[in-house]
Amino acid sequence: MYVCSLPGAIETDMNLNEVDLREQAGRDTINRFRAQFRAALIESLAILEESEIERIYCDYHEDYVVKYITDGKTQYRFVQVKTKSKLNDRYTILDIFGIKKRPRDAEHNLPDSFAGKLLPHIKNFGDSCHSVEIRTNINFEDEVEQILEEVRGKQPISAKTRTLIAETQKLIPSLASEPESAHLEFLSHLYLEPRQQILNESDDLFVTIASNRIYKFSEVHLNPDEVQKIIVRLLSIIEAKSAEVLIKDISANDLDQKASIGMKDVLDVLSISTSTYEILRNGGDEKAIKSASILQRTLKRSGFSPATVDAFAGYKCQWEAWHRKYRHDIPDFLMTIAMELVIQSARKLASGAIKTAEITAEVTTLKSQLCDHLKRTDITHELTFGAVLSELVRGEAT
Numbered sequence: 001m002y003v004c005s006l007p008g009a010i011e012t013d014m015n016l017n018e019v020d021l022r023e024q025a026g027r028d029t030i031n032r033f034r035a036q037f038r039a040a041l042i043e044s045l046a047i048l049e050e051s052e053i054e055r056i057y058c059d060y061h062e063d064y065v066v067k068y069i070t071d072g073k074t075q076y077r078f079v080q081v082k083t084k085s086k087l088n089d090r091y092t093i094l095d096i097f098g099i100k101k102r103p104r105d106a107e108h109n110l111p112d113s114f115a116g117k118l119l120p121h122i123k124n125f126g127d128s129c130h131s132v133e134i135r136t137n138i139n140f141e142d143e144v145e146q147i148l149e150e151v152r153g154k155q156p157i158s159a160k161t162r163t164l165i166a167e168t169q170k171l172i173p174s175l176a177s178e179p180e181s182a183h184l185e186f187l188s189h190l191y192l193e194p195r196q197q198i199l200n201e202s203d204d205l206f207v208t209i210a211s212n213r214i215y216k217f218s219e220v221h222l223n224p225d226e227v228q229k230i231i232v233r234l235l236s237i238i239e240a241k242s243a244e245v246l247i248k249d250i251s252a253n254d255l256d257q258k259a260s261i262g263m264k265d266v267l268d269v270l271s272i273s274t275s276t277y278e279i280l281r282n283g284g285d286e287k288a289i290k291s292a293s294i295l296q297r298t299l300k301r302s303g304f305s306p307a308t309v310d311a312f313a314g315y316k317c318q319w320e321a322w323h324r325k326y327r328h329d330i331p332d333f334l335m336t337i338a339m340e341l342v343i344q345s346a347r348k349l350a351s352g353a354i355k356t357a358e359i360t361a362e363v364t365t366l367k368s369q370l371c372d373h374l375k376r377t378d379i380t381h382e383l384t385f386g387a388v389l390s391e392l393v394r395g396e397a398t
Helices: 025-048 095-098 115-129 140-151 159-172 180-187 202-215 224-243 254-259 263-270 273-284 286-301 306-329 333-352 356-374 382-395
Strands: 053-060 062-070 073-082 131-135 190-193 260-262
Touching: 025 053, 025 115, 025 202, 025 224, 025 260, 025 263, 053 159, 053 202, 053 224, 053 356, 062 356, 073 115, 095 159, 115 131, 115 180, 115 190, 115 260, 131 224, 140 180, 159 180, 180 224, 202 224, 202 382, 224 254, 224 260, 254 260, 254 306, 286 306, 286 382, 306 382, 333 356, 333 382, 356 382
Parallel strands: 073 131, 131 190
Antiparallel strands: 053 062, 053 260, 062 073
16 A cells, blocks of 8 residues: 655544544535525425415525415515524624624625625515515524614614614615605514524424424324425425526526425325315314325225325215214214214225225115115215215224
8 A cells, every 4th residue: 555655744544533624614504504494394384384375485585485475465575594503602783784883994784794685675576575584593682683673663763773774775775765764664574583493403393393294284193204204305305496497587487396395395295185185274174184194095095096086085075064064953863873884884995895896886875874864865975975984084093
């Protein structure tokens, strides 16, 4: 083996970990990107819970952008994700606003600050700008928080806030002729989100929060490994959307497809169809949301196509709506016996005792039994099969 011995070199074998790093900027950058992807993932899961959130744009204009549609009006929330490895650090007014505490030798520098990068969105997007936000894993200096308190009229305006107003006029020249109230309203679009622990390098809290939301909108039988795989898949989608090369004059549709994550992307990963999710959400039954993917998996396991699964999910919802409406009009004893007949058919379906070709005959027989037993003429084949599917899901969920 040839060993290079240089003049003045230490004559000692060294391992890779025993020599100080020249720099670690690359690894720090990766960690910051991971924090950005984690934050975007949690926001993407919120699409399922908050009807006004339509989609999340990844690494476009900002680290990510949340699109809201409220009463037909579109607005955007622009988010910067900032992290530091030392959790006892604080972001200063220089970091956030470019304001120097002793500006004798140099001028303030709002354009190069965190807020300075965000504030132009308020001007450029006008009424379409919902807000701009700095999200971080550490705290801000008290002076930073105080400025925003003053901007929102919760404290008298101090010299630092007046400095920020003056610097904002330089950054956004069109504000120069506006009264102070217009400046304050403009700056009130800025929000700070400190101490976001999901941004830390430790994944424990992030996994817990993501898992809770995934459990809510997926089947109750998911084990931790399955949840972890879902999280990894969502992160991979967000990373891919963040890395997609975009042309300058990209269309709105192409932008949605290439650089954003919407409800369909999330539901595809959770194995629940968009139409089924919408039916169940509109039905107002929170427990039904959890049962959706159970129904999906059970029926797909029996060989039904996605379109048929969607139709069957609709029957299930029809039955549950009918049952809520009329159950109090039917004597408990009769309803109990009727449901026992339904449960028997559900067990046959779950065990595979009923083949696809035999479902029609089974449902027709059950429909006749229910109509005779309950003395009802409004129980259709669809309602009957919906009752079977409802009991099938309830049986798997318990």
